[in-house]
Amino acid sequence: NAGVTQTPKFRILKIGQSMTLQCTQDMNHNYMYWYRQDPGMGLKLIYYSVGAGITDKGEVPNGYNVSRSTTEDFPLRLELAAPSQTSVYFCASSYDRSPNYGYTFGSGTRLTVV
Amino acid sequence: GQQVMQIPQYQHVQEGEDFTTYCNSSTTLSNIQWYKQRPGGHPVFLIQLVKSGEVKKQKRLTFQFGEAKKNSSLHITATQTTDVGTYFCALEEYGNKLVFGAGTILRVKS
Numbered sequence: 221n222a223g224v225t226q227t228p229k230f231r232i233l234k235i236g237q238s239m240t241l242q243c244t245q246d247m248n249h250n251y252m253y254w255y256r257q258d259p260g261m262g263l264k265l266i267y268y269s270v271g272a273g274i275t276d277k278g279e280v281p282n283g284y285n286v287s288r289s290t291t292e293d294f295p296l297r298l299e300l301a302a303p304s305q306t307s308v309y310f311c312a313s314s315y316d317r318s319p320n321y322g323y324t325f326g327s328g329t330r331l332t333v334v
Numbered sequence: 335g336q337q338v339m340q341i342p343q344y345q346h347v348q349e350g351e352d353f354t355t356y357c358n359s360s361t362t363l364s365n366i367q368w369y370k371q372r373p374g375g376h377p378v379f380l381i382q383l384v385k386s387g388e389v390k391k392q393k394r395l396t397f398q399f400g401e402a403k404k405n406s407s408l409h410i411t412a413t414q415t416t417d418v419g420t421y422f423c424a425l426e427e428y429g430n431k432l433v434f435g436a437g438t439i440l441r442v443k444s
Contacts, residue, residue, distance in 0.1 A: 310376055316430065
C-alpha cells in the first residue's frame with residue numbers, strides 16, 4: 221500500500237497561473253481532505269469529500285476548486301494563483317469512522333507563488 | 335465552527351527533561367486526536383481519545399482526556415532528540431472533519 225500520494229512535491233507558480241495538485245489513495249477510504257499549512261501555523265481545511273461525486277467547502281475554499289470522480293482521486297485546482305496561496309498543501313484520507321487510525325496524510329506539495 | 339487552543343506555542347527542553355502540551359476547548363468534545371509532524375514532514379496520527387478521563391500510553395508518551403471532555407494533554411517523559419517536531423491536537427466536527435490546533439513546536443537540546 222502506497223497510502224496517500226501527492227504530486228508534485230514542489231512547484232513555483234507565477235501570479236495568475238493555474239495548476240492542479242494531484243492526490244490519490246489506495247486504501248479505499250471514502251473521506252478525503254485538502255488542508256493548507258502556512259509557515260509555523262496549524263492546518264486549515266480547504267475542501268473535503270465524503271465519497272465519489274460529493275464535495276464540500278471547508279474553512280478556506282476561496283481560490284480553489286476540487287472534484288471527486290473516483291474514490292481514489294481528489295485533485296485540487298488553483299485558478300489564478302496569488303501570493304497568498306504560497307503554502308504547503310496536504311491531502312489526507314480516512315475511514316468513515318476511524319477511532320484507531322485517524323487521518324492518513326500525503327507528504328505534501330510545497331507551492332510558491334511569485 | 336469549533337476551535338481549540340493549544341499551549342505552549344513553543345518549547346525548548348534539554349534532552350531527558352519532560353514535556354507537556356495542552357489543548358483546551360470551550361465546548362464539550364466528542365473525541366480528540368493527536369498528531370506529530372517532524373520538521374519538513376507531514377502529520378502522522380498518534381492516538382484518539384474518546385472517553386471522559388481517558389488515559390492512554392504509548393511508550394514515553396501519555397495522553398489524557400479531561401473529565402469534562404473539554405481539554406486534553408500530551409506528556410512526553412524523558413525527551414529524546416527523536417521527539418523533535420510539532421504536536422497537534424485535533425477535534426472532530428460534523429462530517430468527520432478535523433479542526434487542528436495551532437500546534438506546539440518541541441525542540442530538544444542534546
